[in-house]
Amino acid sequence: MIALSGISRTFQVGDQAVHALAGVDLTVPDGQYLSIMGPSGSGKSTLLNILGCLDRPTSGSYALDGREVARLDETELSAIRRHKIGFVFQFFHLVPRLTATENIELPMLFAGVEPEERKTRIGRALQSVGLAARAAHRPDQLSGGERQRVAIARAMVMEPRILLADEPTGNLDSHSGGEIVELIEELNRGGITLIVVTHDPSVGGRAARRVRLADGKVVSDEGNGGPGARGGGERSGPEGREDGGRDGAS
Amino acid sequence: MSAWDLFRYTLGALRGHRLRTWLSVTGVAIGVASVIMLTSLGEGARLYVTGEFSSLGSNLLIVIPGKTETVGATPLISTAPHDLTVDDAEALVRQVPEIRRTAPIAFGTASAQVGDRSREITVFGTTNDMMEIRGLAMGTGRFLPEGERDAPVCVLGAKVQRELFGNRNPLGQMVRLGDARFRVIGVTAPKGTSVGVDLDEVVNIPVDAALRLFNRTGLFRVIAEVGTHADIEGARKRAITVLAQRHGEEDVTILTQDAVLSTFRKILGILTAALAGIAAVSLSVAGVGIMNVMLVSVSERTREIGLLKALGGTNGQILRVFLVEAALISTGGGLLGLAVGVGAGQIAQQIFPDFPVQPPVWAVVAALGVSIAVGLLFGGIPARNAARLDPVEALMRKRA
Numbered sequence: 001m002i003a004l005s006g007i008s009r010t011f012q013v014g015d016q017a018v019h020a021l022a023g024v025d026l027t028v029p030d031g032q033y034l035s036i037m038g039p040s041g042s043g044k045s046t047l048l049n050i051l052g053c054l055d056r057p058t059s060g061s062y063a064l065d066g067r068e069v070a071r072l073d074e075t076e077l078s079a080i081r082r083h084k085i086g087f088v089f090q091f092f093h094l095v096p097r098l099t100a101t102e103n104i105e106l107p108m109l110f111a112g113v114e115p116e117e118r119k120t121r122i123g124r125a126l127q128s129v130g131l132a133a134r135a136a137h138r139p140d141q142l143s144g145g146e147r148q149r150v151a152i153a154r155a156m157v158m159e160p161r162i163l164l165a166d167e168p169t170g171n172l173d174s175h176s177g178g179e180i181v182e183l184i185e186e187l188n189r190g191g192i193t194l195i196v197v198t199h200d201p202s203v204g205g206r207a208a209r210r211v212r213l214a215d216g217k218v219v220s221d222e223g224n225g226g227p228g229a230r231g232g233g234e235r236s237g238p239e240g241r242e243d244g245g246r247d248g249a250s
Numbered sequence: 251m252s253a254w255d256l257f258r259y260t261l262g263a264l265r266g267h268r269l270r271t272w273l274s275v276t277g278v279a280i281g282v283a284s285v286i287m288l289t290s291l292g293e294g295a296r297l298y299v300t301g302e303f304s305s306l307g308s309n310l311l312i313v314i315p316g317k318t319e320t321v322g323a324t325p326l327i328s329t330a331p332h333d334l335t336v337d338d339a340e341a342l343v344r345q346v347p348e349i350r351r352t353a354p355i356a357f358g359t360a361s362a363q364v365g366d367r368s369r370e371i372t373v374f375g376t377t378n379d380m381m382e383i384r385g386l387a388m389g390t391g392r393f394l395p396e397g398e399r400d401a402p403v404c405v406l407g408a409k410v411q412r413e414l415f416g417n418r419n420p421l422g423q424m425v426r427l428g429d430a431r432f433r434v435i436g437v438t439a440p441k442g443t444s445v446g447v448d449l450d451e452v453v454n455i456p457v458d459a460a461l462r463l464f465n466r467t468g469l470f471r472v473i474a475e476v477g478t479h480a481d482i483e484g485a486r487k488r489a490i491t492v493l494a495q496r497h498g499e500e501d502v503t504i505l506t507q508d509a510v511l512s513t514f515r516k517i518l519g520i521l522t523a524a525l526a527g528i529a530a531v532s533l534s535v536a537g538v539g540i541m542n543v544m545l546v547s548v549s550e551r552t553r554e555i556g557l558l559k560a561l562g563g564t565n566g567q568i569l570r571v572f573l574v575e576a577a578l579i580s581t582g583g584g585l586l587g588l589a590v591g592v593g594a595g596q597i598a599q600q601i602f603p604d605f606p607v608q609p610p611v612w613a614v615v616a617a618l619g620v621s622i623a624v625g626l627l628f629g630g631i632p633a634r635n636a637a638r639l640d641p642v643e644a645l646m647r648k649r650a
Contacts, residue, residue: 082562097266107561
């Protein structure tokens with residue numbers, strides 16, 4: 001469960017203050033499929049970074065599973081990114097010298113997952129994105145679509161509750177783009193909260209809930225409470241809190 | 251992040267830019283190797299000098315005619331008002347209980363002749379006790395006869411025997427030294443150089459015969475052997491008193507091995523430290539090299555660092571990734587340098603077998619320790635830069 005209220009983010013550019021976000025209120029129940037659209041400069045990437053705990057709002061409140069995260073320190077934010085959030089980027093962000101397997105292993109290294117467990121999870125993740133045969137390939141030996149599949153497998157390997165996708169099809173042809181969208185929608189049907197940032201209406205329009213941003217404000221919010229909003233709120237709520245407790249201790 | 255994962259990940263990163271890695275590893279290796287090699291030479295010089303002196307026997311007193319305050323160098327020209335005599339040497343054995351035996355030495359050069367072969371040769375005039383004191387072994391025959399100070403006999407060094415007699419048996423043959431003739435009664439076993447004198451190239455004759463040969467009344471010096479090393483200082487004091495009584499004044503200098511040795515040790519110790527200091531400069535240069543490589547590595551991998559943060563890597567974990575990377579470079583360089591330094595020492599040892607080339611333990615430990623410390627120190631700033639990167643900016647950075 002994501003609850004944003006009055007989120008603002010101001011950047012200082014020279015002696016000018018740029019308001020990338022100016023008072024965003026947004027509540028996303030668990031398991032929702034949400035797209036954030038808007039022209040460039042509308043603040044959608046900034047919003048995604050704040051949702052992903054990569055950036056902190058200048059003001060406002062961000063409660064993730066009931067816990068206020070806007071004021072957490074770096075280490076606590078890292079723990080949230082590690083356990084609760086998976087990222088998929090436009091430019092894939094695979095480490096070029098590492099194989100598909102090793103790229104998928106990365107988040108588990110930081111989380112200290114045991115090697116045996118890692119192997120099992122990598123196998124499962126590769127299977128679920130249909131790349132079991134490409135496990136030992138490096139990114140430069142993979143097609144764009146395959147790279148994004150590896151990135152998705154990496155995002156999912158820690159079994160996060162939220163998947164954040166920033167223009168996931170922006171660097172792909174329409175065919176592989178379509179496959180990627182289907183893949184992450186499949187994950188959403190499995191219960192994960194899916195938030196896609198895009199300026200491509202054919203991608204964003206597929207989401208059950210469609211939020212439009214302009215000038216750092218929400219200008220429209222369609223489909224909230226619709227069929228895509230069905231969710232595993234009951235299932236993931238307590239689990240999420242349990243995760244949070246572990247993070248705090250580690 | 252477990253230590254093994256950390257190691258594997260950073261090793262992968264180092265492999266990613268092989269040439270750069272090897273260059274900085276080489277930088278550290280040169281620094282460490284030069285520390286090892288230079289200190290090996292210094293330590294070798296110390297061991298060499300120490301070895302030379304102890305081959306003389308470590309519980310010896312050397313009595314030199316003439317009063318001097320010098321400890322390091324022995325005065326070669328005697329200006330003593332009284333000669334040092336064989337009687338003095340015998341008195342020392344009688345009157346100083348710590349002294350077990352003494353050997354007088356008269357020293358000079360003479361031309362030695364056998365048949366038509368002749369050469370200039372170093373002649374030691376001494377007594378039978380010399381053999382025990384200097385630890386001489388006989389190759390054949392026997393040493394100078396006991397109690398006879400003027401018999402016309404001689405004992406040849408191994409090399410002298412070869413040069414004057416070739417393969418012939420020298421025993422019983424006559425050798426002409428200056429105007430006198432001496433019968434060969436023995437040949438010493440090869441012993442080599444001791445404190446600048448090649449013992450294989452001398453001829454030993456009875457002391458009184460030598461004094462007459464060189465037309466002298468006083469000895470070159472007297473060597474006294476003390477029972478145990480602990481008694482050296484007491485024996486020295488008592489010997490000075492005994493000789494002062496006999497001569498009516500204190501006109502001899504008595505050196506102990508320790509005094510000479512400790513002076514040499516001090517000088518060579520300072521030399522070694524100075525060499526190590528010079529070599530340490532190259533280690534710190536290597537440190538700057540590591541820093542440079544790490545700064546490049548961090549700026550080149552900004553996007554990767556952003557990604558690692560997005561994947562949940564903490565600042566501490568990212569700091570460690572880059573610190574370990576720097577430490578691997580410096581440790582690798584340290585080990586390589588150690589191998590090269592020791593290897594070069596071994597080769598030098600093959601070329602100069604007499605000179606002990608051996609890196610001192612402290613230098614090995616310090617060179618490795620310092621190289622690792624240099625890596626952590628100079629890798630620290632780039633690693634901290636990496637850990638402090640803002641993940642959003644880092645992820646958006648264009649490909650380098």
